[in-house]
Amino acid sequence: MVAQPERLSPKEHLDRRIAENLAEAERWRSEHGDPTEALGRFLVERFGIEALEATYQEYVRHEDSFLFDDYDDEDAEGEDEDGREPR
Amino acid sequence: MAGSLVDLSVAGSSLPSQLVIDSSIVVEWLAATFRSRSVTPPTPTQIGVARMVRQMQVERVVGLVTSTSLNEVFHYVLKTSYRLALPNHRDDLLARYPNVRRHSWEHLFKARSDLVAQVAADLDRVRRLMVTANLLVLELGDLGPIPSGRTLDDELVRTMARFALDSNDAAILIEARRAGISAVASSDPDLRRAQLEFDVYTWL
Numbered sequence: 001m002v003a004q005p006e007r008l009s010p011k012e013h014l015d016r017r018i019a020e021n022l023a024e025a026e027r028w029r030s031e032h033g034d035p036t037e038a039l040g041r042f043l044v045e046r047f048g049i050e051a052l053e054a055t056y057q058e059y060v061r062h063e064d065s066f067l068f069d070d071y072d073d074e075d076a077e078g079e080d081e082d083g084r085e086p087r
Numbered sequence: 088m089a090g091s092l093v094d095l096s097v098a099g100s101s102l103p104s105q106l107v108i109d110s111s112i113v114v115e116w117l118a119a120t121f122r123s124r125s126v127t128p129p130t131p132t133q134i135g136v137a138r139m140v141r142q143m144q145v146e147r148v149v150g151l152v153t154s155t156s157l158n159e160v161f162h163y164v165l166k167t168s169y170r171l172a173l174p175n176h177r178d179d180l181l182a183r184y185p186n187v188r189r190h191s192w193e194h195l196f197k198a199r200s201d202l203v204a205q206v207a208a209d210l211d212r213v214r215r216l217m218v219t220a221n222l223l224v225l226e227l228g229d230l231g232p233i234p235s236g237r238t239l240d241d242e243l244v245r246t247m248a249r250f251a252l253d254s255n256d257a258a259i260l261i262e263a264r265r266a267g268i269s270a271v272a273s274s275d276p277d278l279r280r281a282q283l284e285f286d287v288y289t290w291l
Contacts, residue, residue: 011267014229018105018149021223028219029144035219036137040120042212049125051171055163056118064111064275065253 090269090285095135102139102148102272106288107263108222109256109273110156114163116140116220117213132274135290139272143221150222150272153262155255157224160217161210168206169195230265250280260285 008016025035032038043052059065093100119133129137143150152160169192173180176199180190183198195202214224233242239261246257260281263271271281272288281287 008228010229010231010265014151014225014266017226017229018223021149021218022147022221025144025219025221032219034141035144035216036116036120036140038219039117039213039216040123042216043117043121044124046209046212047167047171049121049127051167052117052121053125053127054170055167056114058166059114059163064114064277065255 088284090282090287092279092282092291093286093288094291095139095272095288096131096290100288102142102146102288103270103286104147105149105151105268106270106272106286107259107266107268108150108152108156109259109271109275109278110152110159111273111275111278112136112139112150113152113156113160113217113222115274117160117163132290136274139288140220140222148221151229151263151266151268152217152222152224153259154225155258155262157214159255160213164209164213165196165203165206166192168209169193169202172199172202225262225266230262231267232265233261234264250283252277252280256281 029035115130115133115136119129119137122129122133123137140150142148173190173192173195176195177190179198180187180194184190184194187194217224233239235242235245237245242261243254243257246252246260247254250257250260252260256275256278259278260271263269263285269284270286270288271278273279273281274290276289279287279289
């Protein structure tokens with residue numbers, strides 16, 4: 001007879017994942033230190049401050065939203081934002 | 088049931104053991120980490136967010152990140168990666184968009200979508216570091232049915248209307264409800280309106 005997989009309620013599922021996550025995170029931090037420090041080091045080494053700051057400033061210009069991206073009319077003169085000719 | 092507005096700028100503010108983390112918190116945390124290495128100092132909100140993330144680790148608080156928020160964080164990384172790659176792909180851009188004066192990251196994304204494969208490693212790194220900071224992404228199995236019994240599209244419209252929110256912010260609240268979480272942390276002033284039904288942790 002094949003064992004049936006354990007059926008968990010959403011709350012049980014989440015509680016189990018939280019317990020596993022807390023243990024995993026604490027283990028990682030005991031080995032590697034502060035994740036905030038590690039993230040900053042990675043971001044700056046990989047992308048550089050200038051690109052990170054440019055994306056952040058775009059986010060700020062749209063008041064905490066990524067639903068919209070910047071389109072500079074001057075950049076796409078004679079075309080729409082996708083670079084297609086206007087009809 | 089009406090929620091409350093909790094000002095995290097007040098010293099000694101406590102956090103619940105579980106709360107939903109809005110994308111604004113993750114983005115401000117990212118900014119706090121790179122600005123700590125920049126000549127531009129972190130903003131008061133970024134300092135507050137970094138402090139909150141540390142407090143979560145000390146107090147074993149878990150920040151639950153919805154799929155909508157994760158999408159916005161990944162969008163930040165994707166956009167930054169393409170922006171960085173722009174100078175290396177001038178020929179591709181000129182071939183695809185010869186009449187555009189200054190190419191943007193979106194042009195490069197359309198011209199060289201294959202570069203996303205290289206960004207995947209960056210996304211993996213970011214999501215793994217989120218986990219180590221007690222930021223856990225909600226999964227489908229963590230979510231119950233929509234408490235009101237409405238369909239998702241119906242609930243989205245009702246939530247947008249009730250809280251006067253855009254669709255992404257409304258989707259975050261719906262996911263929070265489905266996970267049985269009534270606390271939301273956000274630095275976005277729009278989400279303060281969620282206090283009609285949620286405890287909103289923010290900086291006033």
